[in-house]
Amino acid sequence: MTGPRLAPRQAVRHAREALGLTWRAAPGGTAGDVVLAVLAGLTPVLVAWLTKLVLDGLTGERPGGGASLALLGVGLAVAAAAGVVLPHVRAYVERERDRAVTRLVRRRLHDAVLRLVGLVRLEDPEFQDRLQAAQQTGHLGPTQLTGNALGAVQSLLALGGFLGVLLVLSPVIGLLVLVAALPTLWMQLRLNRARAAMVLHLEHFQRRDLFFAQLLVGVPAAKEVRLFGLGRFFGDRMLDELHGMHRVEQRLDRRELRAQGLLGLLGAGVAGAGVVYAVAAAAAGRLTPGDVVIYLAAVPGVQGALGGLVGQLGAIHRALLLFDHYDQVRRAEPDLPVPAGARPVPPLREGIELRDVWFRYSPRHPWVLRGVDLFLPAGGTTALVGLNGAGKSTLVKLLCRFYDPERGTIRWDGTDLREFDPAALRERLGAVFQDFMPYDLSAAENIAVGDLTARDDRERLRAAARQAGVDEALTALPRGYDTLLTRIFFDGPDRDDPQAGVVLSGGQWQRVALARGFLRADRDLLILDEPSSGLDAEAEHDLHARLRELRRGRTSLLISHRLNAVRDADTIVVLADGRIAEHGRHDDLLAAGGGYARLFTLQARGYREGTPAPV
Numbered sequence: 001m002t003g004p005r006l007a008p009r010q011a012v013r014h015a016r017e018a019l020g021l022t023w024r025a026a027p028g029g030t031a032g033d034v035v036l037a038v039l040a041g042l043t044p045v046l047v048a049w050l051t052k053l054v055l056d057g058l059t060g061e062r063p064g065g066g067a068s069l070a071l072l073g074v075g076l077a078v079a080a081a082a083g084v085v086l087p088h089v090r091a092y093v094e095r096e097r098d099r100a101v102t103r104l105v106r107r108r109l110h111d112a113v114l115r116l117v118g119l120v121r122l123e124d125p126e127f128q129d130r131l132q133a134a135q136q137t138g139h140l141g142p143t144q145l146t147g148n149a150l151g152a153v154q155s156l157l158a159l160g161g162f163l164g165v166l167l168v169l170s171p172v173i174g175l176l177v178l179v180a181a182l183p184t185l186w187m188q189l190r191l192n193r194a195r196a197a198m199v200l201h202l203e204h205f206q207r208r209d210l211f212f213a214q215l216l217v218g219v220p221a222a223k224e225v226r227l228f229g230l231g232r233f234f235g236d237r238m239l240d241e242l243h244g245m246h247r248v249e250q251r252l253d254r255r256e257l258r259a260q261g262l263l264g265l266l267g268a269g270v271a272g273a274g275v276v277y278a279v280a281a282a283a284a285g286r287l288t289p290g291d292v293v294i295y296l297a298a299v300p301g302v303q304g305a306l307g308g309l310v311g312q313l314g315a316i317h318r319a320l321l322l323f324d325h326y327d328q329v330r331r332a333e334p335d336l337p338v339p340a341g342a343r344p345v346p347p348l349r350e351g352i353e354l355r356d357v358w359f360r361y362s363p364r365h366p367w368v369l370r371g372v373d374l375f376l377p378a379g380g381t382t383a384l385v386g387l388n389g390a391g392k393s394t395l396v397k398l399l400c401r402f403y404d405p406e407r408g409t410i411r412w413d414g415t416d417l418r419e420f421d422p423a424a425l426r427e428r429l430g431a432v433f434q435d436f437m438p439y440d441l442s443a444a445e446n447i448a449v450g451d452l453t454a455r456d457d458r459e460r461l462r463a464a465a466r467q468a469g470v471d472e473a474l475t476a477l478p479r480g481y482d483t484l485l486t487r488i489f490f491d492g493p494d495r496d497d498p499q500a501g502v503v504l505s506g507g508q509w510q511r512v513a514l515a516r517g518f519l520r521a522d523r524d525l526l527i528l529d530e531p532s533s534g535l536d537a538e539a540e541h542d543l544h545a546r547l548r549e550l551r552r553g554r555t556s557l558l559i560s561h562r563l564n565a566v567r568d569a570d571t572i573v574v575l576a577d578g579r580i581a582e583h584g585r586h587d588d589l590l591a592a593g594g595g596y597a598r599l600f601t602l603q604a605r606g607y608r609e610g611t612p613a614p615v
């Protein structure tokens with residue numbers, strides 16, 4: 001397994017940014033941690049040295065009065081106490097710092113995602129993987145890097161101190177210990193790289209493991225999993241992924257075990273030889289008992305510090321790799337060009353014109369729109385119809401500027417949408433999407449997300465709900481509009497009240513989504529993509545009557561498979577194979593006897609004779 005690599009310059013840049021980020025998030029905590037790391041590195045050496053001095057004083061090897069011996073004893077006690085307390089203080093300071101870093105990283109990631117005003121990047125699976133990894137591990141880069149860098153400083157200080165002591169006592173042994181540690185260093189570095197490679201290799205298994213686990217325990221798939229008896233099938237797939245993951249880990253663990261065992265034996269051999277030498281030298285009077293004690297502390301001290309140092313270097317490498325996900329998300333270019341001096345979006349006076357619009361989701365995907373020419377006149381209702389996959393929702397997404405056309409233009413009173421800031425353009429739009437989002441929030445909040453300025457205006461929210469025909473149902477909920485529309489989690493006082501959260505029916509949700517759209521009914525363009533698909537026949541009829549009222553004199557685009565619901569539109573446009581196949585008023589299209597007439601007749605016959613309609 002070869003390790004993933006970061007170019008040295010990139011590694012240095014990541015290190016600088018990660019450390020800078022830690023500093024900005026928690027300057028006090030970081031400075032405190034540096035001081036504590038230095039103290040923690042020097043304390044064991046100080047304790048060993050003071051022990052030696054006390055022993056030498058006691059055995060009369062070094063002259064010194066009782067007073068200085070007592071002082072040494074006190075110093076030893078204080079240093080030993082510091083050695084016990086410091087790690088706990090440091091752990092607290094580090095956790096505080098890490099929490100501050102986590103908040104800052106989350107905020108910055110959030111800002112980076114908000115800069116993606118379109119959908120292209122979010123729909124790119126590779127970018128999604130990075131985004132998920134950055135969400136989960138973004139904070140670990142800076143915190144682990146800082147923690148391990150300071151750990152490395154601590155190890156270096158301990159290493160330097162103990163090596164200095166050994167070299168003073170016996171340069172030969174000092175050098176021997178150092179040389180014996182070199183294979184450990186080399187092997188650890190190799191293992192570090194293999195471990196970093198494994199982490200990346202495991203990501204694939206982990207994603208799929210999580211996917212199957214969520215299918216098994218999550219609510220969305222629960223019905224199909226039970227009805228189709230998929231539990232065992234998905235459970236086995238999940239365990240396969242887990243096995244795959246564990247096999248990779250096991251291979252590396254075995255390799256590590258072999259290497260560590262061999263190196264441990266080597267280290268113990270060197271240490272043992274040193275002990276024999278030190279005892280013999282003390283017996284011959286070349287070393288004092290204190291020298292032997294400090295020697296006994298220094299050999300494992302050097303080996304431990306070296307091991308720690310190498311481990312920390314490996315962890316730094318892994319932290320830099322983790323930081324790479326965060327860095328790439330942060331540096332992602334905006335997915336839609338937003339002009340520097342974007343023009344304000346004027347109220348729509350004439351209409352929106354699509355001129356020879358070509359679009360595909362990426363060069364790897366087929367064309368969805370192939371030269372669409374269309375005019376949505378201000379103040380008029382245009383209905384868009386067509387078979388599944390014809391490109392209707394795609395056209396809506398282009399109007400909202402979630403994507404730009406690959407060829408051709410969309411003009412708002414003559415101005416290309418690309419000249420506007422997408423956020424300003426969207427301020428002028430109201431929409432009910434076919435795949436609207438049910439939020440795990442209260443009923444009031446679920447409507448208010450359509451226009452957050454109405455959040456505290458209960459009357460406005462209720463008016464919108466009334467227009468969508470859902471006010472009565474929401475008022476009747478256990479806590480009225482404050483009832484959570486979820487059973488997944490409860491907030492505040494709801495926590496202990498299982499009645500507080502409710503599950504709405506599909507049609508009720510559809511009406512809540514409609515209420516969101518009604519909140520924005522005063523916007524310049526109202527887009528209604530299948531607004532009645534989940535409603536019963538009576539409610540659908542009622543809704544379309546309301547929508548007709550609402551649309552009167554407004555610019556709207558209505559998409560529906562129920563052709564009866566669009567027959568009174570000012571213009572009906574039929575989209576087929578990415579092109580406008582027909583357009584005109586209902587009666588004209590029927591008279592023309594084309595695709596629209598065929599579909600309309602089929603649906604009408606279906607209602608009369610009970611024949612299932614095709615769309």
Ligand SMILES: Nc1ncnc2c1ncn2[C@@H]1O[C@H](COP(=O)(O)OP(=O)(O)OP(=O)(O)O)[C@@H](O)[C@H]1O
Nearest residue numbers: 123361365368386387388389390391392393394395
């Ligand atoms: N995000 C996407 N990435 C890639 N292809 C997509 C994406 N969204 C839609 N498509 C493809 O674009 C084509 C048009 O889809 P679109 O949703 O616009 O059709 P539609 O006319 O709204 O269909 P329906 O009546 O079923 O809602 C389909 O072939 C679909 O697979």
